[in-house]
Amino acid sequence: MIRMICCAAASVYKPSHSRPTMKQIIKVLEGTMPHVKIMNWKDIETLQGRATTNLESVLGVERIQITPQKIFAYKELAMATGGFSNVNILGQGGFGQVYKGTLSNGEVVAIKKLSLSSRQGEREFLTEVGTLSLAHHQHLVKLIGYCVDRANRLLVYEYVPNNSLRNNLHGQNRMIINWATRMKIAIGSAKGLAYLHEICNPKIVHRGIIANNILLDHNFEPKISDFGLAKEFSNSSVTLTSTMLAGTFGYLCPEYCITGQLSDKTDVYGFGVVLLELITGKQANAREFNPYASLTSWVAGSTQTSFGYSQL
Known part of the structure; x- marks a missing residue:
């Protein structure tokens, strides 16, 4: 849980330029980084800079059979x-x-x-x-x-038989998902997203990383779905500006809402919110607490009350 909290906090509560990449998140979730304090992401960045592991190995890319549509x-x-x-x-x-x-x-x-x-x-x-x-x-x-x-x-x-992550966490027929399965869902989703950002050329920004768009197969392995809002980036360093905001309340990052700036860090923020849902079991647009609140603000308030938000 500590590893997931670390990744969620860095993805959601850091400004865009300080958010980790999905490749870094995978290494922390899998525990291949040496143990670090929960909020000391700078240590993780330093260690990541020293790593020389194969990119496809980190992202879990398999040579799957491709059949024509x-x-x-x-x-x-x-x-x-x-x-x-x-x-x-x-x-x-x-x-x-x-x-x-x-x-x-x-x-x-x-x-x-x-x-x-x-x-x-x-x-x-x-x-x-x-x-x-x-x-x-x-x-x-x-x-x-x-x-x-x-x-x-x-x-x-x-056909993906176990429906969406949202349905399993919040639906009427929701299941009790054990912690090992939650970690498997987090790591698998991170690998799929990192593949879009790191392996695809041009890179693909999904723009709809929400619990409803993560489907679960019979073994609860996750599959990212719904690419209707996806954007291609021909240059990995480019940040696009969108004139029309699109997405789901509770998952939209601040810089996108305010300026329309869109980058791979937009997906990282959405993924961080999904991690918060896996950790807390509560919905991203947390209307059960306050009709105008989001899970990110609720967690920030609870954290501040519990042990001081400044530690994040």
Whole structure:
């Protein structure tokens, strides 16, 4: 828990330029860094500078088999979902509804159907297809194919049986997740995110690192999903400025909300909030405490009361 607290604090409560990279976070979560005091991130940065480990080894990159994305017919996906029956609905987001389906070859899949009322759905659909055709990692959800049929836009993913992290932490049928599993979820998610930042060229900033976009397979291995807001950075040192804010309340970093500045550190902040959710078991937009509060402010207040916020 101490390692996770260290990473959460450095990711959320440090200014953008002082936030760690995902590669540094992985090494601390896995305990490959020598023990350091909880808030002494400078020591971690120094040790990281001395390390000469292979990048792909640190990020846990496996040579997974890449298969071409398939173009599906709308009729085929309608049959797979029982005519998009409500019985097969897995969830719903801004893009549209997600259905469980079974293809003609017996493969179980998740099918996301664009809502015709979604104003940004077309752009997010193209971004999702484009990003997941380039990014392949065991901790990213796999896009099997897609469908473009008149006004219909559908995405077909591998089926991930244990739903989202949000559902498991906060849903009606939430489970008790032991600490070892929480650490596995944190480390796996960090590796998937670090792959986007460090291995992909150009690097990819996800912009939607929230508990609802971390799916859990049958072994509770995490898979990052929902790339509709993703941005590519052709230069690793570039910070983009967005004129339109996008994201989920409670996960948005201060510099993005105030100035629109977007970088890989934007994802690091969101990941830090997810770590706080894993640690506390409470929601990021913590309306159970205060309808206008976020988990980050609630934790800061509790920490200040408990042992002095200045120690963070």
